[in-house]
Amino acid sequence: MNETQITGSEGEAAAVKHLRSLGYKILETNWRFGQEEIDIIASYKDILSVVEVKTRSSSAFGEPEIFVNRQKQRHLIKAADAYLHKSGLTLEVRFDIASVLKKGDSYQVTMIENAFYPLISKR
Numbered sequence: 001m002n003e004t005q006i007t008g009s010e011g012e013a014a015a016v017k018h019l020r021s022l023g024y025k026i027l028e029t030n031w032r033f034g035q036e037e038i039d040i041i042a043s044y045k046d047i048l049s050v051v052e053v054k055t056r057s058s059s060a061f062g063e064p065e066i067f068v069n070r071q072k073q074r075h076l077i078k079a080a081d082a083y084l085h086k087s088g089l090t091l092e093v094r095f096d097i098a099s100v101l102k103k104g105d106s107y108q109v110t111m112i113e114n115a116f117y118p119l120i121s122k123r
Contacts, residue, residue, distance in 0.1 A: 011055025
């Protein structure tokens with residue numbers, strides 16, 4: 001694993017720990033559907049939280065969450081739909097971002113709830 005992969009993996013672990021501290025139940029981590037991946041799938045009360053984790057060692061080029069572009073959002077929506085069909089869950093779905101900044105040897109996690117909403121396509 002290279003340094004970037006290690007930082008990303010540690011950032012995801014920090015996000016899981018943070019979510020648990022807030023009362024979330026972690027259902028899946030790194031859940032895959034074909035080429036798509038959801039970093040964290042968690043439940044909180046009656047909501048299914050689909051969490052994209054973005055970890056950076058510096059905010060010099062912008063906060064981590066700005067790197068979740070429309071294409072990534074479309075992939076998350078597609079994967080979340082597949083997860084719901086496979087799991088049979090009927091919870092309300094929310095798309096969140098865990099913005100993680102590495103500060104020395106620790107990680108600062110900021111949760112952004114309802115970071116984006118699925119767009120309804122016109123046919």
